[in-house]
Amino acid sequence: MTGIEIAALAGACLIAALAGLLAGALVNTLADRVVGVDEPVWSATQCRKCGALLPPVSLLALGELRTPRVCGNCGKRASFRRPLTQIALALTFPLLLMHALFNPGHPFSRHAGALPIWGIISLGVITLTAFAFIFVVDLEHRLIYDLAIFPPMLLILGFAAFFNSATLPALLLGGALAGLLFLLLYGLGWAIYRQEALGFGDVKLAALMGVAVGWPAVTTAIAITVAGGFITALLLLASGAAGRRAYIPFGIFMSLATAITLLTTPFPW
Ligand SMILES: [Zn+2]
Known part of the structure; x- marks a missing residue:
């Protein structure tokens, strides 16, 4: 240089x-x-x-x-x-x-003509800003708003479809995988505790996380999220500060996981 x-x-x-x-x-x-x-x-x-x-x-x-x-x-x-x-x-x-x-670029992008650099940066900015908002609101209110999930999701899918539709399957697969995994956890929570152990907002947010990072990076994002939740659960149990129904702020871990994954793995777009 x-x-x-x-x-x-x-x-x-x-x-x-x-x-x-x-x-x-x-x-x-x-x-x-x-x-x-x-x-x-x-x-x-x-x-x-x-x-x-x-x-x-x-x-x-x-x-x-x-x-x-x-x-x-x-x-x-x-x-x-x-x-x-x-x-x-x-x-x-x-x-x-x-x-x-x-970044050398995702194989999908290579084959099908990658997004222009401003497109990649726009999508990254949308994703990081949306997840920063989700992080803050989950931390302060333990709430995950649909309004913070579906507009960014549609924007990401719309951008991908418009510029490089070859990336769509990877994004949808990522969203489906993460969404289904957390739907399963949600169902398990109901089955074990007979009440909502995991917010349904977490399920929708998992789908957004998967769409934002796409397949195969979604596995990294899920691993970071689950590790964060697991460590928190252990700390809560060890400190005795909370019973087994203590709230685990998955929205916070998913936000961090999305940002870390986005900044360290090839872009899905
Ligand atoms: Zn005061």
């Missing part, structure tokens, strides 16, 4: 990081609006402890790391979710760009 190429690459990564900050601001704004079904009903604009409205936010949340938002009523510090979400996306977007630029 010449010096000019390195400078161009550094500039492109900087732009990607700024785009990540913007996407993080979007995720924060949307997540702040989620009210959830908690008792009492709570949104992230409120103090976790007393429910009073928190001070207003600025679009760029990084400053909150130095001067955290504090509840004016009880003095409890607000969570660092806003700056952390922005930092996470500002770090992953440049990684996505590098991966898209230097």
Whole structure:
């Protein structure tokens, strides 16, 4: 690489990081609006402890790391979710760009004419942003919204069908495999506990994860998800903090698994 190429690459990564900050601001704004079904009903604009409205936010949340938002009523510090979400996306977007630029490409793409680079990056941005939102909302409300699942899924399938329909079978196979596996777990949960041990949102989210990473990378994503859930279950049991019906936040593991898989394995598109 010449010096000019390195400078161009550094500039492109900087732009990607700024785009990540913007996407993080979007995720924060949307997540702040989620009210959830908690008792009492709570949104992230409120103090976790007393429910009073928190001070207003600025679009760029990084400053909150130095001067955290504090509840004016009880003095409890607000969570660092806003700056952390922005930092996470500002770090992953440049990684996505590098991966898209230097990845040799999926065999499917090779044979059928790969997506243009902007198509790959757009799909990656959609996937990472959607899963960042899903992660945050599952963490704060233990909720997985259909609205966060089906539009990204349709967008990914629509893009794939439009640009490179040869990738569709791999995406659908990935979605079906992950979806069916979690449907099976869902059924098992019912059979064993006679109640919903696993949310049906997890089943739908598994299908989105499979569609986003496609076959064969879906096996990596499932392995990361199951390992995360298993380790959490063991920790919960070992700490004695929870009984056998403790909630395992699969949505969080699926979000992490999708991001890790997307950034480390060949793109399915
Ligand atoms: Zn408070």
